[in-house]
Amino acid sequence: MSFTGFPEAALDFYDDLEIDNSKVFWEAHKDVYRDSVAAPMNALTAELADEFGPAKVFRPYRDVRFSKDKTPYKTHQGAFVAVGPATGYYVQIGAPGMRVGAGFYHAESDRLARIRRAIDDDLHGAELEHLIAGLTRKGWEVSGDQLKTAPRGFAKDHPRIELLRHRSLTVSRDYGFDEVIHSAALVDQIRTHWRETRQLLNWLMQHG
Template identity: 30%
Template sequence: MSDFPGFPAETQQFLRDLRENNTREWFAANKPRYEEFVKAPALHWVAAMGERLKSIDSEIVVDTRANGSGSLMRAARDTRFSKDKSPYKVNVAMMWWRGSGKKMQHPAFGMQITPDDAGLMVGMFHFAKPMLTAYRQAVLDDELCEELITIAKAVEEAGYRLSGSHYKTAPRGFDKNHPRVEWLRYNNLHVGTHDIPPDAITKPQLMEVCYDHFAKLAPILQWLARVQERFGGI
């Protein structure tokens, strides 16, 4: 199952066409293309990449359901609170998470393919209130904070950039001169990269390119998982 030939060139062509024709009518007329060139290879990729990721962390969840609850994200956008009423996402996104329950509540490996490139993410894009509380408890814990600092340094030395710093000063309830204020400013924690050769997307080498990035960034996911195991956050 870990063999993956690469996404067909038609995957990104479909996304480019969707970008220019983002209507329900167009999508309905072209749904057979979506099923064949986007959904089917994406689910194959979810299973194949997920099998490899389990060699990094055996507790990674690989869910091949195609209803939006699994590793493959929904094609439809939630436009209720957005000025942009385009009905569909012009990317295909997938995630493999660590933990039971809803996937967005847990640290994850993520990937998206856009009309023009592909990108990877490791960590959490958003801390809900329970996770934000747990994260701050971890920052105040000597051992866990030292681990975070060590991981962040290794990530940056490997050429990646840690993201998630949000507050300009200490958040409410913390002294602005707190010795760990740098880390208390974060309200999410993740690393993203688009360092994927464009021609690799359609070739078997995509597996090794992505696995190499994920393996280097896995300590972020595993640190967040330890935070949840110790302090909750779900």
Template identity: 40%
Template sequence: MSRFEGFDAQVPEWFVGLEADNSKTYFDAHRPYYERAVRGQLTALLADLSEELGGETKIFRQNRDVRFSVDKSPYKTQTYGILSGSTLTPAGLYVGISADGLTAGGGYWRMERDQLERYRSAVADDERGADLAARTAEVEAAGLEQWGESLATAPRGYPRDHPRIEMLRRKSVTFGRRLPVGDGIGATEGRTFVAGTWTSSAPVLHWLDTHVGPTTAPPRRR
């Protein structure tokens, strides 16, 4: 595996082309560039970060699973992967590249029912909920945005006027930020950006690992 060298300025153009012509013809014609400059560099970046932070890496397939989707376009318009079991958190830390730039983040995405129950119980508790609110403010002050879906109203069993209702409504608790490719992202810049984003999200990650943890539900069947 080669070391991470960065993302060149043509990466966004490759994704813009894929968005405009999401076809096997386009993808096969531009596959060498994708393998070298997109997927190859993301794989190398994750490998470098794994050496620094520990954990196992995974790059997801570019092909979309269209079996149960109305949208039959064959390819994802971003390339992404995760680092799991790092020194920061057992959960997966996300990194992806697309036309919008290099994105990094961490947290609990689309929590399962048992996780939501533990999460909401902890948020409703005055001590633990206040602790999460303080950690969230710390992470946001570091320049990270909170992403993910929320319920339209209060979850069942919780009052709509609860002081932490916005937190209770969340189905995901994730934080991240994005770095535009611009004239290119160098190796040091890319590694520093991703590792720094993940480290900045650590206060909330530690809270989630302590009070929510992984799901104990069996895998879903499609």
């Protein structure tokens, strides 16, 4: 199946699911999820796989075992292309539209320590700053889980304290409801934008 875009029905499905996140609704509309969400996402990631690698298209069910929120279904469909542990490219569609991202979403303590040592290093840290600044100028938004203060062993006035505080580090850009998401041209747009993040991922893999 070639990717031809996500239909409007995909966005409508998630609009409705946010209102009625129930098994009754899901069972009545699972064909819409299958045809308008899951099938296009699989087709999209398949067309990107030649350059970026195979994607994991996430299951639509939430793990509610340890959550106070017991709603059974995710209100978005995401897919992730790994280049390393919890590091890679991301794409998502939901009620707010579509967005793409890249970065590392989790790091064990030893890996996080290596990343912070590289950020602390004047050469490697400045390189990361330069990469982040370049992506920001191109329209990427920097985010990720952060400590409220300096990590242990680093001064609060460190010149790269904002980067050192990250426990995860991602960049993302929002397509919203841009018409491109409904067309085959989305493949090339995501390809172009993911390429922009490749040097960031390379830095994270080299120093993590």
